[in-house]
Amino acid sequence: MILPPYATLLGIAIEPDDDGTRRLLLPFAGKVSGRPGFLHGGAIGGLLEMAAILRLRDALGDEAAVVKPVTLTVDYMRGGREKPTHAAGVVRRLGSRVANVDAIAWQDDRAEPIAAARLTFLIKR
Amino acid sequence: MQPIPFDPQSFFKRFTWEHHGSTLGIVYHAHGIDWTELALPYGEHLIGDPASGVIASGPILTLLDQATSSAVWLKRGGFLPHATLDLRIDYLRAATPGRTVIGRGECYRLTRSVAFVRGTAHDGDPDDPLAHVAGTFMVTRMPAGVAA
Numbered sequence: 331m332i333l334p335p336y337a338t339l340l341g342i343a344i345e346p347d348d349d350g351t352r353r354l355l356l357p358f359a360g361k362v363s364g365r366p367g368f369l370h371g372g373a374i375g376g377l378l379e380m381a382a383i384l385r386l387r388d389a390l391g392d393e394a395a396v397v398k399p400v401t402l403t404v405d406y407m408r409g410g411r412e413k414p415t416h417a418a419g420v421v422r423r424l425g426s427r428v429a430n431v432d433a434i435a436w437q438d439d440r441a442e443p444i445a446a447a448r449l450t451f452l453i454k455r
Numbered sequence: 456m457q458p459i460p461f462d463p464q465s466f467f468k469r470f471t472w473e474h475h476g477s478t479l480g481i482v483y484h485a486h487g488i489d490w491t492e493l494a495l496p497y498g499e500h501l502i503g504d505p506a507s508g509v510i511a512s513g514p515i516l517t518l519l520d521q522a523t524s525s526a527v528w529l530k531r532g533g534f535l536p537h538a539t540l541d542l543r544i545d546y547l548r549a550a551t552p553g554r555t556v557i558g559r560g561e562c563y564r565l566t567r568s569v570a571f572v573r574g575t576a577h578d579g580d581p582d583d584p585l586a587h588v589a590g591t592f593m594v595t596r597m598p599a600g601v602a603a
Contacts, residue, residue, distance in 0.1 A: 335502045336511035339478070360473025370475035371539045372517025379513055399512050403543040 331387045337380050340373060344384065345416070352388060353418035354381045356435075358411075369410025369444075374435055377417045378404060378447035382431040385419030386451060389429075395455035397429070401448075408444040413437050415444065427453055458533025463491045463525045466534075476521050479514050490561040491525035493518055497553050508552035512586075515556060515576055516544055519588040522560030523572035527592050530562035530570065535594070537570065542590035550585050554578035560588070570594050 333342060340362055347353040356362065356369075356377050364370035379402055386397055415435050422430040429451040434443040467476070467483040476493075479501065484492040495501075495518045503511025520542060528534055550556050559581075560574035569591050576586040 334505055334511060335500050336513055339500045340513075361478040362475050363473065364475060366472050370517065370520075371542070372479075372513065372520045373475045375516040375520070375542065376511065376513025379511075379516070398549075399546055401543065401545050402512065402516065403541065404516075405541045406539045409538070 331384055333380070336376070340376060342377065342380060347418055351418070352384055353416060354384060356415040356417065358413055358415070367412055369415065371404075371406055374406070374410055374415070374445045375402065375404045375447065377415065378433040378435055378445060379449065381417035381435070382419040382433040382447065382449045382451075385421055385433070386424075386429055386431050389421045389424055390453070390455070392455055395453060398452045398454075399449055400452055401450045403449075404445055404447045406445050408442065410435075410444045411437060416440070425453075429453055458531070458535050461525075461528040461532075461534040463529065466525070467493065467521075476517060479517055481518055481521060484557055486525070486529065489526055489530045489563070490559060491522050491529065492557055492559045493522045493525070495556040495558065497555060507549070509549045510552070510556070512544070512546055515546075515550070515558070515586050516542065518556060518558035519544065519560060519574050519576060519586065522558040523562070523574050523588065523590055524560070524592070526560040526562040526572055526574075527565075527570040527594070530565050531594065537592040537594045540569070540591040540593050542588060545587040546585070547587060548585050551578050556585070557581075565594070568594060
């Protein structure tokens with residue numbers, strides 16, 4: 331998967347996850363901040379959605395398949411501070427037409443996420 | 456002491472710091488007593504699908520986050536602290552490439568602890584929305600010694 335212009339604008343990069351899958355890294359910058367010193371909730375949501383799409387695309391292994399997010403629910407649990415944020419997706423179910431994917435975003439400790447998301451996708455292949 | 460009055464028109468016109476909403480190009484559109492409309496002009500930096508030119512859904516989330524957040528400040532009668540608890544977005548259809556997206560947020564219920572918000576986004580026809588949002592914000596009390 332090649333990251334789209336929106337992900338490049340945010341400064342998102344792909345990095346390896348501990349289990350051999352791929353996840354995302356968002357460096358802190360003014361362009362992703364909301365109130366001074368904190369990440370914008372919209373940027374966190376955008377990161378979670380991109381992490382979910384990356385994991386789903388890797389699970390599909392089909393470049394020609396079209397994936398469309400239908401619903402996105404984000405829980406904001408901690409403020410995002412001025413440090414790098416990691417985000418990883420988990421595919422809960424991959425059907426022929428629908429996929430359910432979760433994603434979490436964390437900074438210092440994966441066990442203490444700053445936000446979590448649940449997404450449903452339509453798949454056309 | 457009264458809370459700092461909140462005027463969305465001037466608030467979204469000038470951020471004194473680099474801000475994610477400004478980076479995306481979000482600007483003020485309209486507001487009322489408990490609602491705000493913000494505009495997100497089309498731009499190539501927003502694209503999520505290079506093949507079709509359709510913008511990513513992340514910028515629409517940011518647009519609706521800011522529009523609903525602004526609606527809470529209007530409903531509370533001042534620029535007071537709050538934190539997003541959750542947001543749920545339904546993506547009803549893709550935004551049309553080239554068109555400005557208008558995001559409308561409304562605070563329809565305010566309690567001592569929680570502000571309940573909802574809203575929609577469209578790209579020209581409010582009766583043909585492209586996204587729907589529902590969410591909650593945790594509202595924090597005024598600092599000690601400050602009357603609301």
